[in-house]
Amino acid sequence: MYQVSRALRRASGALIVSVGLALAPPVAVPSQAASSAGCEGGGFVINGLNDRSTIGIDGRFTITADNLGPSVLVDGKYVEFTVVSETFGVEDWTLTGEPNPLDITGNRRTVVFDSKTPDHRGLVLTGDVTVERKGTDIILVRQGPGLTMTIQAKDCANGGIFQMEVERNDATATRFTHVLGDGVFYFDNPNFRAREGDVVPFKDTTVTVAARINFANDSSGAFVGRDSPQVATRVQELGCVNHIATRTGGTATVSHCGAVSRWDVASGGRMGQVMGEDAVEVAPPATTCTQRCQARDRVRGEAIVLGFPFPVPLESRLQPPFPAQ
Secondary structure (H helix, E strand, O other): OOOOOHHHHOOOOOEEEEOOOOOOOOOOOOHHHHOHHHHOOOOOEEEOOOOOOOEOOOEEEEEOHHHOOOEEEEEOOOEEEEEEOOOOOEEEEEEOOOOOOOOOOOOOOEEEEEEEEEEOOOOOOOOOEEEEEEOOEEEEEEEEOOEEEEEEEEOOOOEEEEEEEEEEOOOOOEEEEEEEOOOOEEEEOHHHHOOOOOEEEEOOEEEEOOOOEEEEOOOOOOOEEEEEEEEEEEOOOOOOEEEEEOOOOOEEEEEOOOOEEEEEEEEEEEEEEEEHHHHHEEOOOOOOOOOOOOOOOOOOOOEEEOOOOOOOOHHHEOOOOOOOO
């Protein structure tokens, strides 16, 4: 149900967007990710259009609907992913492992997400695609009857480097399903459980440590990430109930699968993705916002970083990977 052959996705006729990105304003770049070193060498060109044109300049331009293939390959120096034209769902979101001082993959090509799929409940994107490029930033926008989708991405080795936004004319929520790549797993971070309830400094105030769900793998001790919602609620997976030890000697019930997360995203809300150190820092959740939202507030190194254990203990890994069919 959740896994689809990646070979089938790269069908002929796909629009290829070769990208190296650093982010447009709506996608914030906190703490370590704010370093330009993480995006060094970024830049993109767009080619593979049906009319065989090539676009490689900064600015805002339009790809007409009849010049699109069934999918769009966004191919950067550090980040690659495929966009499904009719839905703006994302497949094969990948860190390339290109050498960089802030690399978290151990220079291994790593498929982080097999897919990020919005359920538009019958609505389809049919319009032209607006592309905005500024330096190493990219924003893709497409509309259809009653629906607008926006993807913002950044070609960096880590940090807050990706988000998807949805807006519906009927103002109802959209369910997003995230499926991790092979070898990547969600876990309840024991470093956060050990400090749960502690009050720690944050900028000029304080914040209380809460439980944290991250994802990691067994290949790199620096590879870690998390889903970053804004005006979105995670769906409790009753088929994936985990009992996690707490610092008080009791247990917490976590209804979350090991390879899948599902989110109900409000119209105007977004689902972001944070990689590396920023994924294991203690900061407040994103503010409630449904217009001109930033992916997350800029932290600029002013948060406590709790990290995560590597390898992740088996008792902290969320099970089963997928809910029962």
